[in-house]
Amino acid sequence: MAAMDLFGRRWALRILWELRAGPLGARALLARCEGLSSSVLYQRLRELTSSGIIASSADGYELTRLGTALGHALRPLDEWAITWAQEQEHNDQ
Numbered sequence: 001m002a003a004m005d006l007f008g009r010r011w012a013l014r015i016l017w018e019l020r021a022g023p024l025g026a027r028a029l030l031a032r033c034e035g036l037s038s039s040v041l042y043q044r045l046r047e048l049t050s051s052g053i054i055a056s057s058a059d060g061y062e063l064t065r066l067g068t069a070l071g072h073a074l075r076p077l078d079e080w081a082i083t084w085a086q087e088q089e090h091n092d093q
Helices: 002-007 012-021 027-031 037-052 065-093
Strands: 056-057 061-064
Touching: 002 012, 012 027, 012 037, 012 056, 012 061, 012 065, 027 037, 027 061, 037 056, 061 065
Parallel strands: none
Antiparallel strands: 056 061
């Protein structure tokens, strides 16, 4: 249940999603996550780092082996979300 508590925190999954393609610095993450405050970003980065899901590197923050595995596990959820959004759009027409 601890994992669900962590992932349920605001911005946690978005940060992981943004790191899926490679390392990013804090400024790049802030730019990609419109509305995210720097204090919340740094809090989430600390939490995700201490949980072993991301690591700090010379290039910024990056997914660890566990973080990459989590990304693979989230792909079906992303596919479902795309289908859901398309159906919502179709229903609104």
